[in-house]
Amino acid sequence: MELSKEQQTELTRIAVKAGQILHQHGAESRLVEQTTQRLGTALGAQSIELSVSSDSIVITSLFNGNCITTTRRCYDRGINMQMVCEVQRLCVMAEKQLMDAGQVKERLQRLKPMKYNRWLVVLMIGFSCASFSHFFGGDLPVYITTFFASAGAMILRQELAHRHHNPFVNFASAAFVATSISSLGVIYDFGEEPQIAMAACVLLLVPGFPLINAVSDMLKGHISTGIARWVFATLLSISVAIGIVASMTLTGVVGWIN
Amino acid sequence: MELLKLLVIDAWFAWIPAVGFAMVFNVPKKMLIYCAVGGAFAHSLRYLLMHFGIPIEWATLAASSSMGFVGLYWSRKHLIPRPVFTVASIIPMIPGSYAFTTIIGIVELNSGGYSLELMQVIVENGLRTLFILGALSFGLALPSILIYRGRPIV
Incomplete structure (x- = not known):
């Protein structure tokens, strides 16, 4: 699989969005790290390096010697396990090649936190x-x-x-x-x-x-x-x-x- | 027979906080039943072990690690991250009362002056909080520490 510069930027943005959602809704650091890396590699990056701190994440994607780095601030949005489940499901589906980058991006943007009455x-x-x-x-x-x-x-x-x-x-x-x-x-x-x-x-x-x-x-x-x-x-x-x-x-x- | 009745009562009162807090954490609707079962199972297991004279810290460790392995099975089955079930299930065992007693004791220590009894209350409750909390988290983390070392579970 060959990635252009734009595609790699797009992939990095999708992966960081997933990580940001997980971090904001109270997932533990190991889960944030693993899911983001798996999603990035499933979408075609050679490797994803991730640094999780208490209120932000920094991510770098690698492809054929090209590095793209981006940072997101993660404000606490309150614990919401339903969002964590949804992101995890998207990651598994991307890994099984059931979805391409565009679909994953669209689904991530459509996610809305479910709240009980x-x-x-x-x-x-x-x-x-x-x-x-x-x-x-x-x-x-x-x-x-x-x-x-x-x-x-x-x-x-x-x-x-x-x-x-x-x-x-x-x-x-x-x-x-x-x-x-x-x-x-x-x-x-x-x-x-x-x-x-x-x-x-x-x-x-x-x-x-x-x-x-x-x-x-x-x-x-x-x-x-x-x-x-x-x-x-x-x-x-x-x-x-x-x-x-x-x-x-x-x-x-x-x-x-x- | 008497013990069985006590266990059933304990399990009945343990599923309510498990589901209540699962709703605060917005666990998906389909998974609430697993939180209820997990909460009832873990708390009544700890009750049983403490009934046979095992100290609360070790009983908690046993209960939370068995909850960790049960959660492992459910998470592989439904492709859902483990904390979704496990954290809500062990909420009834969190030493909240000990923790608040410790901090209120510290506040009293400042306002009322030092006394040996107060210091005893603070140290005993504080240490119990730390050890129970450590046992809870360590028990839940056991499957990923022992079996899935560095590999994702789902």
Whole structure:
């Protein structure tokens, strides 16, 4: 297969677009690297060299001694596994020669992030945190308190995320709201151990995906990306803790450390 | 029989957070059922192991590595990257409560002054968070570390 200069530029752009989408929607670095390289070689490049950092990717394609390098900044668009699945599927199809460069480009541009109905998510997150309260040994009244506290926090979180507020501000205010609602349970003595609701209702704000991604990046050799993700997740947890402490100081209800 | 009942209750309460968080991560609709099965399986396996007196860190490692291999099978079958199922499935086991206790303890340490009890709470919870989290991620990464070294899984 012979590539002209234009074709090679086009191929590089397609590959970097795929990598950018993966990075923005929360794929781990190894997946970004592998998928971009496979897509590039499937479309005809001899090799693809890729450097993934925490907020940008740099890619170079090689063909018969010609190098083309391009950089893309990757702003966080929120975790979306459906986009990661779609890009992966395109990569597999290009590898099996079911699609040429033009088709891959068109499909990549058409991709739209799928979002679940927000009220359905609020309901499920309410039940999730309520289930956590069961694991901590809470009874039915605690279950109910946790449900409402975490559902309220989730509504606020979605609302702030929709308006592109800073994630740290977002998480701190959501933690504040959740702790305040659940401290009502302690004030009115609702259930056997109402403090459990205060511990369970903020668990929707645990940055689980960044933490897992951070450790698996570090395990697979992307140390600097892993450290960046780890610091981000730690800062999120700290802002959640600040929100909790602010609410506990204001209401005077102590639910965490006695 | 009593143990079986406890396991079923545990599995029932574990699939709900797995699916709830899978929806926050926008996992495709067809894959939600796998997240539910994975979450119930992994958490009840950890419950079973802890019931027999295995420490929480090792039980977590066993549960997450078996989830890693189950995820490997599903991902080969459906041609979908592994984190789509595996991360949502282990979300019920993430030590969020320990992590927040640690940081709130640090905040208290600043405002209320040093005390030995508080320091004990911080160190114990912090170390437990780190080790459980390490066990979770390491367990999930095992298939690609041991079997698919540098090769793509799908």
